Amino acid sequence: MAEQITLVATAAMGLESLVAREVKALGYEPETENGRVTFKAPISAIPRCNLWLRVADRVKLLVGEFEAKTFDELFEGTKALPWERFIPEDGKFPVTGKSVKSELYSVPDCQAIVKKAIVEKLKLKHGMANRMPENGALHKVEVSILKDKVSLTMDTSGAGLHKRGYRIGQGEAPLKETMAAALVMLTNWKPEAPFIDPFCGSGTIPIEAALIGQNIAPGFNRSFDSENWNWIRNKHWTDAFNEAEDLANYDQELHISGYDIDHKLVDIASENAIEAGLGDLITWKQMQVSDLTLQGEGGYIIGNPPYGERLADSERVQQIYRQLGDVTKGHPTWNVYILTAFSEFEEAYGKEATKKRKLFNGFIETNYYQYFGESE
Known part of the structure; x- marks a missing residue:
């Protein structure tokens, strides 16, 4: 061939x-x-x-x-x-x-x-x-x-590549792992910087950030249909897995936290992280946005909060966005990245985004609002 x-x-x-x-x-x-x-x-x-x-x-x-x-x-x-x-x-x-x-x-x-x-x-x-x-x-x-x-x-893949093999449980509307990785990769986050997801749900964004931070291959924990194809030599697979193992930086220190108002989701997130082999690397805590405290300089908030698609939820969602804006107001060096379909996010947050990027979360058209922190 x-x-x-x-x-x-x-x-x-x-x-x-x-x-x-x-x-x-x-x-x-x-x-x-x-x-x-x-x-x-x-x-x-x-x-x-x-x-x-x-x-x-x-x-x-x-x-x-x-x-x-x-x-x-x-x-x-x-x-x-x-x-x-x-x-x-x-x-x-x-x-x-x-x-x-x-x-x-x-x-x-x-x-x-x-x-x-x-x-x-x-x-x-x-x-x-x-x-x-x-x-x-x-x-x-x-x-x-x-x-x-x-x-x-x-x-060649079999199950979609978003199926990393670590998701034991999930919430009602889980973010695909591929999209979560994209949200992290669209920022300038480096593993040394603090990282917080205040709406972590089942933990996908913090887990993907940890995999990126330690350069762990996302497919390391799963199998693929083409592993059984007779024209791909076993050596190719062995070499690829060995390369992934050699390039992983398991000693990289991380400062990643995932918070959510729902304690059941926080428990699920913690279990998913353990399944991914990242149990000790991410801090999980039940917390509402208004209680969030930011420490240090140049950190990153990356989140996929509720969108408030139903009219009844709209007011609650606006309140969450306002609270997030209040929390970040006194921390100008922090970078904030929020994915939402809520069209009036900037008004609720209290500030116009530095940059916006249109993305599709499944079939939902969303904007990725990006607020760049001031240089320290």
């Missing part, structure tokens, strides 16, 4: 540039499009990217791309691709799909045709007369058609 492959790291809208930065840091040259970052890399990049990408949703192998406006073109284009390089004769390969603004709009039909074309190609190459057994390792195939351009990919 040729050493170079094409990988696609998918990303939530607005986070593509962060994923591209991560890909570049791993030594690959990214090309950024809406919702995805594409790059050529050696096979060893599959383990490394799955282990290290904090903000990407998944890492997919791009098998091929072509134009198709008819089912015949879809069948022949799919069959022409080198599936036998990636799927063994006993490989299990379910096909999922999506189609946007294309002549071929029936997704079930597209899935069936792609499946049939792959089966034909594999039977031809593996010399099989009967149906494929599909009792081996999982190779999830996706057909994506946008304006008649077909992209065929295989999912």
